[in-house]
Amino acid sequence: MSARWLSAYESDLPRIVSDLEALVRLESPSDDAERVTAVAHWIHDRLRERGVPAELRPCPPRGDAVLASVAYREGGTLLLGHLDTVWPAGTLAEMPWRLDAGRASGPGVFDMKAGIAVGMAVLGAMLRESRAQPISLLLVPDEEVGSEASRELTVSVARRHRRVLVLEPSQDGAAKVARKGCGVFHVRFRGRAAHAGLEPEKGASALVELSRFVSFLDGLAAPERGTTLTATVARAGSVSNVVPEAAELTVDARAWSRAEAERVTAGIGGYRPTVEGVSFGLEGGFDRPPLEPTTACNELYALARRLAEDLGFELGAARVGGASDGNFVAAAGIPTLDGLGPRGGGAHARDEHVLVADLPVRAALVAALVSEP
Ligand SMILES: [Zn+2]
Numbered sequence: 499m500s501a502r503w504l505s506a507y508e509s510d511l512p513r514i515v516s517d518l519e520a521l522v523r524l525e526s527p528s529d530d531a532e533r534v535t536a537v538a539h540w541i542h543d544r545l546r547e548r549g550v551p552a553e554l555r556p557c558p559p560r561g562d563a564v565l566a567s568v569a570y571r572e573g574g575t576l577l578l579g580h581l582d583t584v585w586p587a588g589t590l591a592e593m594p595w596r597l598d599a600g601r602a603s604g605p606g607v608f609d610m611k612a613g614i615a616v617g618m619a620v621l622g623a624m625l626r627e628s629r630a631q632p633i634s635l636l637l638v639p640d641e642e643v644g645s646e647a648s649r650e651l652t653v654s655v656a657r658r659h660r661r662v663l664v665l666e667p668s669q670d671g672a673a674k675v676a677r678k679g680c681g682v683f684h685v686r687f688r689g690r691a692a693h694a695g696l697e698p699e700k701g702a703s704a705l706v707e708l709s710r711f712v713s714f715l716d717g718l719a720a721p722e723r724g725t726t727l728t729a730t731v732a733r734a735g736s737v738s739n740v741v742p743e744a745a746e747l748t749v750d751a752r753a754w755s756r757a758e759a760e761r762v763t764a765g766i767g768g769y770r771p772t773v774e775g776v777s778f779g780l781e782g783g784f785d786r787p788p789l790e791p792t793t794a795c796n797e798l799y800a801l802a803r804r805l806a807e808d809l810g811f812e813l814g815a816a817r818v819g820g821a822s823d824g825n826f827v828a829a830a831g832i833p834t835l836d837g838l839g840p841r842g843g844g845a846h847a848r849d850e851h852v853l854v855a856d857l858p859v860r861a862a863l864v865a866a867l868v869s870e871p
Contacts, residue, residue, distance in 0.1 A: 500808040500866040506623060507858035507865075514619045514857050515602065517544065521611040522595045522604035526561075528582040528643040534561030537581045541618065541637065542566075550621045557647040561639035565655065567632070568624040574632025575868045576659035577617045578652065578823055579610055579666065579839075580641030584846050593848060601842075603851040612852040613665030613839035616861045623865060633868045634659065641823055644785055649826055656827040661798055663864060664824040664836035667845055671856075672814030674837030675791050675799050678724065678752040679759045680821045681784030683766055685711060689776040691736075691743035701741025702775030705734040708745040710772060715749065718765045724819075725753040725762060751784060752819055756829075759784045786821040787829035794833035798867075802835055805866040809859060838864060 507514070521541075526534045538554055538561060545552040545566050552566035561581070567574075583606030585593075595604040602612070617635045624630040636655050638648035645652065656662050666674070687708050692701030712729050719727040727749055734745035749766075753759045763783055771778045791799070799815060806813035816837065824836035840860045842852035 500805055500862055503862035503865045504809055504858060507619060507861040510619055510623070511858050514615050514861070515597070515854060517618055518602060518607065518612055518615040518857070519595055521614055522607050523590065525585065525587050525590055525605060526582050527586050528560070528584070528640055530587060531559065531561040531639070533587060534582050534639040538562040538564045538637065538639065541614065545618065545621065548622050549625055555651055557639050557651060560647040563639055563648055563651060564637045565634065566621055567634040568621050569630045569632045570634065571632045572658050573660045574634060576656055576662045577620065577633065577635045577864065578656070578662050578664045578827065579613050579617060579635075579637050580823065581614070581637050581639050582642050583609065583611075584642050597854070600854050601851045602854055603849070605850065608667050608839075608842040608850045608852050609845040610666050610839055612842065612857065613667065616840065616857060616864060617665050619861045620864050620868065624868065631868055631871065638823065645823055645826070652823050653826055653830050656830060656832050659832065661833045662824065662827045662835075663838050663867060664822060664834065665839045665864070666822050666824065666837055667839045668837045668841055669816035669818055670814070671811070671841045672816040672837065673799060673802060673835055674818050674824070675795065675815040675835070676754065676817040677789035677821050677825055677836065678754055678819045679756065679784050679788030679825060680750070680752045680786050681759070682782045683749040683751060684781045685747045685749065686779040687711070687745045687771065687776050688779070689741070689743050689773065692741045694739045694741055698741055702773055703741050704745035704776055705742040707771045707773040707776040707778075708732065708734055708747055711747065711769065714769060718762060720758070723754070723758060725758045727751050727762065754788055754817070755790055756788055759788060786825040789821070789825045789828040789834065789836065792828070792833070795828060795835065798833045798835045801870060802838070802863065802867055805870070806863055808866070809862055811859065813863070
């Protein structure tokens, strides 16, 4: 069965590659709603030309999302992905689309325009199946910047499906079965300014308090369990001879489990300054819950692994620190398997590329998964 899919997608490869080229040439930085929407329109129009029902869903203030379905009824499979990339407009001039030695390269090719091209191919093929299982494809405009504008849409669409396959890049070919939850905390300290020479004792240093807070974070983190708290941006003080009145700090927080995310959130929230006269303010928190594999997630992975074997390859399982929209849908209780996009490398890096020969293989795997009742 899987082998039949593979030969079909191998014949379809020229079109998959030309779709991929068009997608890479349409640059789509997250902060440019117009460009992201242009990609949404391009996909929407191609799918409709090919007979796949598709619609656009505005996600203000970001761009449009695309939602397409074949044989739609509740309880099908949802393919999930994103239209935006981390590359600013104009990157294509320095990092052009290239097809060379079995690799396709260009901005966003791996994360995740190759996944989009695969999703489009699978929908097209399902249309030609007489007994196609219901399948939908949702592509959102703002995943790289936290999916605030699309999160509700993603979860509400996902709830009408019985499983979600995320077409984000694979990890050296492996599926992503667990992802850390992540968040950003913004911490502000307010003390009292004083002349550093005349009467420093009258000051209350927000900077000294900030440094104590950074040490406190070290105690709260549990890197052996994968719970990391990384102080990333700090600002304090005004001029060289004044005790700093204000200081602020940004903290990147990540954890494998919801329990750890809650422990860290409570810990930071309960912090009490020890420099007398310094107050403490807090904003932010975990905005993506961890993708913690449930039994249903593990079963979905086991199924994918078996189908991959039929296609002649071993589908590994990776646990990764970065989050995706898979985190939201898994946390909503929907069986999810992430990282089903093609092999490649250099996500968010100058050598970003995908292996062209893997495009039909991944499409065949996704089609085989979708066809499992
Ligand atoms: Zn991505």
